[in-house]
Amino acid sequence: MTLAPYLDLIRFNRPVGWLVLYWPTMISLFVAAEGWPGWHLFIVFSLGVFLTRSAGCAINDYADRHWDGQVERTQHRPLVTGALTAKQALGCFAVLMLVAFGLVLTLNIESILASFVAVALAALYPFTKRWTYYPQLFLGLAFSMGVIMPFIALDRPLNWVVWLLWLANVLWTLSYDTLYALTDKPDDLKAGIKSTAIAFGEKAHRVVAGLQASALILWGTAGVFTGLSFPYALGLAIASNLFLNQHKLIASRQREDYFAAFVSNHRVGLVIFAGLLLDLVYQSQKLT
Secondary structure, three states: OOOHHHHHHOOOOOOHHHHHHHHHHHHHHHHHHOOOOOHHHHHHHHHHHHHHHHHHHHHHHHHOOOOHHHOHHHOOOHHHHOOOOHHHHHHHHHHHHHHHHHHHOOOOHHHHHHHHHHHHHHHHHHHHOOOOOOHHHHHHHHHOHHHHHHHHHOOOOOOHHHHHHHHHHHHHHHHHHHHHHHHHHHHHHHHOOOOHHHHHHHHHHHHHHHHHHHHHHHHHHHHHHOOOOHHHHHHHHHHHHHHHHHHHHHOOOOHHHHHHHHHOHHHHHHHHHHHHHHHHHHHHHHHO
8 A cells, every 4th residue: 555645635745725724723822822832732733733634635535536537626636546445535534533533632621522513514514515605614614613722722711802813714714715716617617516716706806805805804803902013913914915916816817826826825824823923922022
């Protein structure tokens, strides 16, 4: 047995999907901890994000195994080429989720209970594109469990800050996954796959811009509530510029540019997290 098709299944060499989940989780973890969360939580959430995203890829390919061959970008995935069977993909999903659950068991009971909701959302998402034009919204709900979980693990109240960060991430995920869906829109229309790219139609670019602007406002408001200042605001300003560059790219309405715009979103999360870290360091120095 070779690992290569399994690594392909979990998109090991394409970390963008992991990073757009990782940065919001780290933002939430450091906000909840009001600084460094400690090695235990840092490792648990870092590995947990990687494992759950990888498991999500496996169940996604299982769900789409009869459709991926009709989409140009996905026709070489291991379940389409026969490098892996459907049973092997399900086995990979189960193993990854079991390892992730083992990490959750090192947290409090509330985190363990919340993890069942996270697993249910992650498993449900790939099948939603069969019956709704808004599967990207379900992905946003699944990905945003990573925003709530750190507060639960640290026994912090689920206050306004949590829900502002949560909603910001839902809207941001909806925006970048719409860009991802625009990459495949011609093929999806032929295959009968539903997405927000199809639902939004000619208004897709404007809707994405509105979602991005709303996410920025929510991130900014969360920063105000937590007493963050200039460094964090600078991170948001750089993020807004990255969003503007995405719209310059997609003005061409070319597949490769939609995909490039999607990929650049991991930098959005990175600069916001970097701004948060700088702000936390700045705040700690003010107190000393």
